[in-house]
Amino acid sequence: MSKLGNLGARLHRGEVGYDFVKNRKIWYGLSILITITAIVGLAVRGLNMGIEFEGGAVFNTPKNTSASVSQAEEYAEQASGHDAIVQKLGDGSLRIQVAGIDTDAANTIKNTLADDLKVDSEQINAELVGPSWGEQIANKAWQGLGIFLVLVVIYLAIAFEWRMALAAFVALIHDITITVGIYALVGFEVTPGTVIGLLTILGYSLYDTVVVFDSLKEQTKDITKQTRWTYSDVANRSINSTLVRSVNTTVVALLPVAGLLFIGGGVLGAGMLNDISLSLFVGLAAGAYSSIFIATPLVADLKEREPAMKALRKRVLAKRAQSSAKGETDVHDDESYTGEPEDDAAPAVVGPRNQPASRSRGRGRPSGKRR
Structure with a gap:
């Protein structure tokens, strides 16, 4: 083990x-x-x-966009006048989120971003999300x-x-x-x-x-x-x-x-x-x-x-104090509780029982047919 x-x-x-x-x-x-x-x-x-809760637009740039995250964030904030969140994805594209804008503003921002990032505006995918x-x-x-x-x-x-x-x-x-x-x-x-x-x-x-x-x-x-x-x-x-x-x-x-x-x-x-x-x-x-x-x-x-x-705690502490006074080992430390109640009755005697001798012991049983 x-x-x-x-x-x-x-x-x-x-x-x-x-x-x-x-x-x-x-x-x-x-x-x-x-x-x-x-x-x-x-x-x-x-x-x-996120924009799913506040509303706004998400702009996805083409793969291997040369601009860095900080540059794209600066471009988006200048174009929209709002805070922007930019994430660089695994294929080199950028995901730009701008909250609080409508459809007309999204089209304007898309064209401005295309000029700043030096890409074709048709290559930028814009998605609008309503706050509702x-x-x-x-x-x-x-x-x-x-x-x-x-x-x-x-x-x-x-x-x-x-x-x-x-x-x-x-x-x-x-x-x-x-x-x-x-x-x-x-x-x-x-x-x-x-x-x-x-x-x-x-x-x-x-x-x-x-x-x-x-x-x-x-x-x-x-x-x-x-x-x-x-x-x-x-x-x-x-x-x-x-x-x-x-x-x-x-x-x-x-x-x-x-x-x-x-x-x-x-x-x-x-x-x-x-x-x-x-x-x-x-x-x-x-x-x-x-x-x-x-x-x-x-x-x-x-x-x-x-x-x-509370009563149980008093009984337990009293028993432990009594055991400590007698110098006995505390059962709290060396046994585990199984959830079964204690049996305070005297243990049963194990072994053969002493039974009284039978009165007919030693007498022979009559044999033969009964008349």
């Missing part, structure tokens, strides 16, 4: 592990800091909305997001409990806020591909969280019938038992997305891949983080406020 596989088996059995729940305040603080940074970036810089189309996409995206969140909360509240539903909802909002904030800080253009990527990461983040919740629900079924572990202890074991699986799933998902983002968008110059790959990359990483460091510790926090769990 590989070292990673051996580590995963030991984590699952509870032989080793990290106390995520005990150090939850550190992770809460880190998440709050990142979230505040994302919100400030969103408020200060705002989102760089992007507005419809944005409205549908918000509606889909709202319906998704409502259905998720209802399902988790029924399948698990309301505390887990609330924790999953907080984790999803955490992931969305960080992803949108990173977009604002980096300055990438927000396109319909960005919206698709944003909706995609919600399902992944929720899937990773539900895996831990399912393990936690199974292990805490009869937790109040024992006095060895608190709810936080079992929650921490649930995280550790699925830790290697979560890490492996996240790494496998991030590798192809990183290829799209850094190689496809950065090296090959396919700028349109950045729209969806950045949201996927940031969202997948944030989703894996929130499922481990935010969702389950938050559930443990909420559950520990229940009277039954």
Whole structure:
């Protein structure tokens, strides 16, 4: 067995592990800091909305255009009087986006760009996009997001409990806020591909969280019938038992997305891949983080406020103190919780039973026919 596989088996059995729940305040603080940074970036810089949402025109120049990106950007801004976004594609052509212009202005800009770039105006392809189309996409995206969140909360509240539903909802909002904030800080253009990527990461983040919740629900079924572990202890074991699986799933998902983002968008110059790959990359990483460091510790926090769990914690701590006073080994450290209640009854005696001798023992059985 590989070292990673051996580590995963030991984590699952509870032989080793990290106390995520005990150090939850550190992770809460880190998440709050990142979230505040994302919100400030969103408020200060705002989102760089694509022409699909603001309306405008896209000009595609012929292959192997000699002008650089900075030169084409300067030409487009001088011709239109608006900010322009220029991307150099893999075949050497340029994609020039200018927002807030109409059809007449687009034709004028097209001719001016042809003169500045020293190409035939017929070789420049101009496409007009109205703002109403992007507005419809944005409205549908918000509606889909709202319906998704409502259905998720209802399902988790029924399948698990309301505390887990609330924790999953907080984790999803955490992931969305960080992803949108990173977009604002980096300055990438927000396109319909960005919206698709944003909706995609919600399902992944929720899937990773539900895996831990399912393990936690199974292990805490009869937790109040024992006095060895608190709810936080079992929650921490649930995280550790699925830790290697979560890490492996996240790494496998991030590798192809990183290829799209850094190689496809950065090296090959396919700028349109950045729209969806950045949201996927940031969202997948944030989703894996929130499922481990935010969702389950938050559930443990909420559950520990229940009277039954408070009473359980008192019994567990009292038993541990009693064991320490007697110099006994703490069962909390060397055994794993299986979710089964403790059996306080005396163990059954194993072996042959002592039965009374039969009264007829030693007497011969009469033989022959009865008369």
